[in-house]
Structure formats: structure tokens, C-alpha cells
Amino acid sequence: MKLGFIGCGNMAQAMIAGVIKAKIVSEKEIIASDKHRPNLEKAGEQLGIKITDDNKEIASSSKILILSVKPVFYDEVIQEITSVIGEETVVVTIAPGKTLEEVERAFGKKVKIIRTMPNTPAMVGAGMTAMCANDQVSEKEIHKVKETLEGFGRVEMVSEYMMDAVVAVSGSAPAYVFMLIDALADGAVLKGMGRREARIFAAQTVMGSGKMVLETGLHPAELKDMVCSPGGTTIEAVRKLEAEGFRSGIIEAMAACAEKSQNMEKD
Numbered sequence: 115m116k117l118g119f120i121g122c123g124n125m126a127q128a129m130i131a132g133v134i135k136a137k138i139v140s141e142k143e144i145i146a147s148d149k150h151r152p153n154l155e156k157a158g159e160q161l162g163i164k165i166t167d168d169n170k171e172i173a174s175s176s177k178i179l180i181l182s183v184k185p186v187f188y189d190e191v192i193q194e195i196t197s198v199i200g201e202e203t204v205v206v207t208i209a210p211g212k213t214l215e216e217v218e219r220a221f222g223k224k225v226k227i228i229r230t231m232p233n234t235p236a237m238v239g240a241g242m243t244a245m246c247a248n249d250q251v252s253e254k255e256i257h258k259v260k261e262t263l264e265g266f267g268r269v270e271m272v273s274e275y276m277m278d279a280v281v282a283v284s285g286s287a288p289a290y291v292f293m294l295i296d297a298l299a300d301g302a303v304l305k306g307m308g309r310r311e312a313r314i315f316a317a318q319t320v321m322g323s324g325k326m327v328l329e330t331g332l333h334p335a336e337l338k339d340m341v342c343s344p345g346g347t348t349i350e351a352v353r354k355l356e357a358e359g360f361r362s363g364i365i366e367a368m369a370a371c372a373e374k375s376q377n378m379e380k381d
């Protein structure tokens with residue numbers, strides 16, 4: 115098997131859908147397990163991947179093994195698989211707060227580990243993933259895993275200390291962006307637009323704005339200024355957003371998110 119997933123919930127399914135769609139790995143080369151059997155069967159049917167109840171089977175047969183359970187279950191899963199993990203297997207973690215050192219310690223032996231933080235837009239090939247590796251992983255292996263993860267979006271190598279910031283700015287961030295889209299739709303509904311149409315206008319605008327930042331390379335503030343006609347409608351909205359604490363609300367939310375990531379298991 116090329117890709118194995120222990121835990122097949124929201125994030126694993128988004129990643130699997132992304133790599134299959136991009137034809138990076140075929141469904142026949144992907145295997146997954148999940149404690150929640152109905153969840154697993156549904157994923158197996160919908161994605162066409164192989165499923166199993168046996169985490170050890172996945173650990174011993176996968177070239178790239180993705181630990182896609184909640185952080186609190188990491189130690190339990192690692193203890194279960196450490197004796198059977200293949201020597202050449204690269205373990206990929208996706209949990210906030212789980213450092214390379216902690217994961218190494220849990221395995222109790224030298225294992226190739228790549229720590230990542232993906233996000234759910236992986237499902238539609240538009241994910242953002244950060245990664246860093248321990249000293250057991252070769253450049254070639256890093257390249258291979260990066261190429262696989264690029265199947266579902268953009269991937270950047272980061273220093274490990276950046277990971278909590280990454281959780282705040284991309285791992286968790288789709289949730290706040292979805293809240294923004296929903297709020298934009300609410301505002302349009304308030305003014306009489308139908309809900310479905312409002313959602314499309316809102317989502318297309320968020321997508322287009324992100325694309326402009328990425329493709330023009332211009333500072334977001336400059337792009338904002340281009341929308342604000344003097345004495346116009348937009349600057350009225352900007353004035354109100356500033357008064358309502360839009361920016362500080364987001365920054366404070368992200369600070370809380372990063373802090374939670376850093377202290378994930380200490381709370």
C-alpha cells in the first residue's frame with residue numbers, strides 16, 4: 115500500500131478525496147481504518163479505498179502512514195503499532211501540538227516522522243499544508259511525501275516552532291472563513307437576496323479575493339484600497355468593521371487557537 119490512514123474521519127477523508135482526484139495515488143493503493151465502523155464503511159464505499167479494522171496491518175504495509183486520529187489517541191495508536199511499523203515507512207502526523215520529539219518518544223525507537231498540518235480544503239484540491247521532518251527522513255523521502263501532499267493543494271516546509279501559527283492561520287482557519295461566508299450570506303439575505311444565491315455570491319467573492327492576493331502579489335491592504343472608492347460604499351463598510359472589532363476579533367481568535375495548539379494535552 116502506498117498510503118495508509120489510521121483514523122478515517124473528516125481530515126483523512128478530505129486528504130483521500132484530494133489525492134484520488136489528483137490521481138497521485140489510486141484508490142486501490144490506499145488503506146484506512148477507523149474505530150467508528152459505520153464511518154469507515156461509508157468512506158470505503160464512497161472513496162473506493164481498502165478498509166480494515168486492523169491498525170497493525172496498515173502500519174506494516176504502508177509506505178506513507180498518516181496518523182489521522184485526534185491528538186488524545188496518538189499515544190494509544192503508536193503503542194499499538196510500534197512493533198510492526200515498517201523500517202522504510204514514513205509516519206506522517208497531522209495533530210496540533212504533537213511535536214516530533216513527543217512522537218519519537220512514543221514510538222520508543224528511531225522512526226521516520228514528518229509532522230504536518232493540513233486543512234479540509236484538501237477535499238477540493240485547494241488545501242494548505244505545512245510540513246517539517248525529523249532527522250531520520252531523507253531529502254528524497256521528504257520530496258516524495260511533499261509530492262503526495264501536493265496532490266491536494268499547496269505545501270510549504272516550515273520550522274517546527276511555526277506549527278502553532280500554522281494551525282491558527284490555515285489548519286483551523288477554514289472554520290472562520292466558512293463563518294465569514296455564512297455571515298456575508300446572512301447580510302445579503304437581510305437585504306432580500308435568496309439564501310442559495312447569497313451563498314454563491316459570498317463564496318465566489320472570498321475565493322476571488324484569495325486568488326487576487328496569491329496571483330497579484332499585492333499587499334491585501336492595497337487590494338482593499340482599490341475597492342474603496344472615495345466617499346463610496348466600501349469605506350462605510352470598512353469604518354463599521356473597524357468599529358466592531360473585525361480585525362482584533364480575528365487576531366484574538368487566532369491567538370487563542372495557537373495557544374490551544376501549543377497546550378493541546380496540557381489543559
Ligand SMILES: NC(=O)C1=CN([C@@H]2O[C@H](COP(=O)(O)OP(=O)(O)OC[C@H]3O[C@@H](n4cnc5c(N)ncnc54)[C@H](OP(=O)(O)O)[C@@H]3O)[C@@H](O)[C@H]2O)C=CC1
Nearest residue numbers: 121122123124125148149150182183184185187208209232
Ligand atoms: N478536521 C480538520 O479540519 C483538521 C484536523 N486535523 C487533525 O486531524 C486529526 C483527525 O481529526 P478529524 O478528522 O477532524 O477527527 P474525526 O473525529 O473526524 O476522525 C478521527 C477518527 O479516528 C477514529 N479513531 C479514534 N481512535 C482510533 C483508533 N485507535 N484506531 C482507528 N481509528 C480511531 C475516530 O473514531 P471515534 O469517533 O469512534 O473516536 C474518528 O472516526 C486530528 O488529530 C486533528 O487535530 C488537522 C488539520 C485539520
Ligand SMILES: O=C(O)[C@@H]1CCC=N1
Nearest residue numbers: 209210281285286287
Ligand atoms: O480543531 C482542531 O483541533 C483541528 C486541528 C486543526 C483543525 N481542526
